[in-house]
Amino acid sequence: MKNALVETLESILGSDTSTYLLTADLGFMALEPLLEKYPDRCINVGIAEANMIGIAGGLARAGKTVYCYSMIPFITLRCLEQVRLQLAKAQLNIKLIGVGAGYTYGVQGSSHHATEDIGLIRALPGIAIVCPGTAVEMNKCLMESHKKPGPFYIRIGWPTHPFEEDDLAIDDISEPRLINGSGDAKHILLSYGPSLGSSFAAVNLLKQREKHVDLYSLASLRPINWDRLNKIIENKSIGFIEPNCKEGGFAEALALEVVSKNIPIQKLVHLNYRSDYFQVAGSNKFLEEKNNMHPEGISDFLLKEFFNEAD
Amino acid sequence: MNFYNAPANSSTALRQVIVSLAAKAGTGHISSALSMADILSVLFFETMSFHDGRLKDHFVLSKGHGSLGLYSVLYLKGLLKKEDLLDYHKNGSKMTTFPGEPFFNGLDFSSGSLGHGPGVACGLAIAARNDKTEKNIYCLMSDGECQEGSIWEAALFAGHHQLSNLHFIIDFNRLQAIAPIKDVLNLENLAEKWVSFGWDAEYVDGHDRTSLMKALSKKSVSKPRILIAKTVKGKGVSFMENSIKWHYLPIKDEFRDLAFKELGL
Numbered sequence: 140m141k142n143a144l145v146e147t148l149e150s151i152l153g154s155d156t157s158t159y160l161l162t163a164d165l166g167f168m169a170l171e172p173l174l175e176k177y178p179d180r181c182i183n184v185g186i187a188e189a190n191m192i193g194i195a196g197g198l199a200r201a202g203k204t205v206y207c208y209s210m211i212p213f214i215t216l217r218c219l220e221q222v223r224l225q226l227a228k229a230q231l232n233i234k235l236i237g238v239g240a241g242y243t244y245g246v247q248g249s250s251h252h253a254t255e256d257i258g259l260i261r262a263l264p265g266i267a268i269v270c271p272g273t274a275v276e277m278n279k280c281l282m283e284s285h286k287k288p289g290p291f292y293i294r295i296g297w298p299t300h301p302f303e304e305d306d307l308a309i310d311d312i313s314e315p316r317l318i319n320g321s322g323d324a325k326h327i328l329l330s331y332g333p334s335l336g337s338s339f340a341a342v343n344l345l346k347q348r349e350k351h352v353d354l355y356s357l358a359s360l361r362p363i364n365w366d367r368l369n370k371i372i373e374n375k376s377i378g379f380i381e382p383n384c385k386e387g388g389f390a391e392a393l394a395l396e397v398v399s400k401n402i403p404i405q406k407l408v409h410l411n412y413r414s415d416y417f418q419v420a421g422s423n424k425f426l427e428e429k430n431n432m433h434p435e436g437i438s439d440f441l442l443k444e445f446f447n448e449a450d
Numbered sequence: 451m452n453f454y455n456a457p458a459n460s461s462t463a464l465r466q467v468i469v470s471l472a473a474k475a476g477t478g479h480i481s482s483a484l485s486m487a488d489i490l491s492v493l494f495f496e497t498m499s500f501h502d503g504r505l506k507d508h509f510v511l512s513k514g515h516g517s518l519g520l521y522s523v524l525y526l527k528g529l530l531k532k533e534d535l536l537d538y539h540k541n542g543s544k545m546t547t548f549p550g551e552p553f554f555n556g557l558d559f560s561s562g563s564l565g566h567g568p569g570v571a572c573g574l575a576i577a578a579r580n581d582k583t584e585k586n587i588y589c590l591m592s593d594g595e596c597q598e599g600s601i602w603e604a605a606l607f608a609g610h611h612q613l614s615n616l617h618f619i620i621d622f623n624r625l626q627a628i629a630p631i632k633d634v635l636n637l638e639n640l641a642e643k644w645v646s647f648g649w650d651a652e653y654v655d656g657h658d659r660t661s662l663m664k665a666l667s668k669k670s671v672s673k674p675r676i677l678i679a680k681t682v683k684g685k686g687v688s689f690m691e692n693s694i695k696w697h698y699l700p701i702k703d704e705f706r707d708l709a710f711k712e713l714g715l
Contacts, residue, residue: 179580185610190603193569194576200558201577220563221600225570229559 140297143274144236145169147281148206152177158285159198162208163188165238170208188213192221192233199231204285210244211237211253211294219259226290227263233291234284240270240296241333241382241412242426249416252426256294258387261361266290268360269312272298272335276358279309283359296333296382299424300340300434312359315368319343320353325405326445327372330380331357331389333423334432338380341437350446352378360389368393369402376405376445380437385411408444410437453535455714458526459495461488461659465686466713467522467535473706475539479547481684481696483519485623485656486590489679490523492662493588493619503528507585508574511560512567513592513621514548520557521545565598567591568618572604575613575674586669588617594626597635602647608674609648616674617666618649621656623683627697644676656681687712 152158152173160181162170174181184191188209195205207214214237215222226233237256244251260268269280269291277295284291309316315329319342330338335356342354355371357363379390390409397404410432417426427433431440442448454466464487472480499506511520521538524530537543548562559570571589578585595601608616622640624631631637641651654665656679665677683697684690687709701709 182576184607185603187600187603187607189565189600190569190572190607193566193600193604194573194607196559197570197573197575198577199573200570201574201581203577205573221566221569224561224563224566 140271140274140277140295140301141169143277144281144295145173147278149173149176151281151285152180155204155285156180157202158204158206159195160206160208161191161195163191163213165209189218189221192218192225195233196221196225196229196231199225199233204232204234206234206236208236208238210239210251211256212239212251215253215256215259223263226266230265230289232288234293235291236293236295238295240294242421242423243296243333245423245426246420248420249418252417253296254384254412255387257360257383257389260292261387261389261392266292267362268292268294269358270294270332270360271358272330272332272356273302273304275304275306275309276312276356279312280358283312294332297423298333298336299427300336302336302339309358311364313362313364315355315357315364315371318354318356320351322353324351324353325375326352326378326441327375328352328354328378328380328441329357329393330354331360332382334380334382337427337432337434338437340434341441344434344438345441348442350442352441352445357389365396369396369400372397372402372404374403374405377407378441378444379407379409380432381409381411382432383412384414385409386414406444408440410440454526459491461491461657462714463526464491464519464522466715467525468518469687469701469709469713470715471522471535471538472518473701473709474536476700476702477518477539477547478698478700479515479518480701481690481693482513482516482592482621483522484685484687484690485681485683486513486516486519486621487685488657488659488662489590489619489621489681490519492659492666493590494523494527496659496663497666498586498588508558508571508578508587510558510567510571510574510587510589511549512589513564513595514560514562516590516592516621517547517549517560520549520560524557564592564595565600568601568604568608571616571618572608572613575608575616576611578615579613586615586617588619590619590621592626593620593622593624593637593640594631594634596620596637596640605644605647605649612648612672613674614670614672618674618676620676620678621681622678623681625683625692625694625697628694630694640678649673650675651678652676653678653680655679657685
């Protein structure tokens, strides 16, 4: 996925001389070639996220498309008011690239974890939110962010259980996309970002037990094709595996949609990252397991919730 | 009602419009606008470039609470219609205390939240330099605003990148919202602080138009420039000068009459 990120950014920067890339001194072993190749347009602004968003605001007002890169806590929480004014309020052409979704930087500790940012950005109007779960989705999300004017939040996390997919044409990233299953199962699993790979593996584990679940990827949380999603979930049991805490997470939005539009469903269950902070060191995998959101944890959860079987 | 009777390009006219508008709207933040009136008048009538009624340079008002001054100078310059000016603070109008989006002609960015303008000005400066334009970027800040950390992030960046098309002006009136600056977080040796960040810094009398014009016309070869304009908060209305309470208070009744009289209205 990291290769897809850098290659796509390079392609965008190479094809559009009005595009800039700013980093707040992050992107080790990733962004260096871009900083070297385009020194005027790719700038390490220093460890100063608030200023980075301000600079992006100035560049965007001068007609530039600006990508800003940092770890998620620093590019959301640290400079939230700048994001509010320059992206949400002014609707400028600024694209935030946040890396480290969930527990990607697990051992670094909870200051580097990103489990609340979906709620933070969802609370700000007019910012598209995309969460690639595979290299293919990474490419599509970045290309979409360049094609469409206005602010984007590109939320990136490295999955514990990555899987390859063919470079299929994704016409519209706002469409929920079937990525595992037949499309006619009674049980639906929805996921995105770094949880997509674990959900994919969980569906495979269930298949081994003759339990069939259709997994859909939500690479774009805003905009999202609600009509299509509502059709997919109609009369189904729905599981939502979300790499974010439940407060402000997308599961909340889905529940509100179901209730307010009276969508007939069998049930809606979810797994979210815990709402408090880990006080211990742990790898991405270790902390995912502690949340019961590793493939076996998801599979066991669905066996109980969908098939009434306790493992 | 005539808001002013002095020549439009004078500081007196700007102060007359500021106080007239504030009195009509019953709004505060008057003394902050009065302290920067000479700076704004010189910037808009003497320093910045215009073409076909549009600003060619860029202007960022970082001390958004001075918007009374900004709206007033835009009106005097012919960039804001009188009917729009009269909408100030009216329900449903775009004339909020802190100028928002969409932008007014003559304004690139303004914010009520202090500390946001300098970063935006840096971005405009980078774009202007890379695009090989002759544009200058002017950013007007308050002195108390220098207590925001983001100011110094931008100061470091501009100094490092030698943004010589960048001109900051600090309205150094020594009073912040509820106390004198020296009693809150002292900002003495302010020029030295900026110089140590790689800037050319100069103190100037913020009410002397000639000094302001001269200082604003200078350009460094490889450094951003900052003018620390020594001003008096509430300048031009005697009972407001150097008075903390007039940061927020609206002007009414006998105070309004007295202010009008002192300004020649």
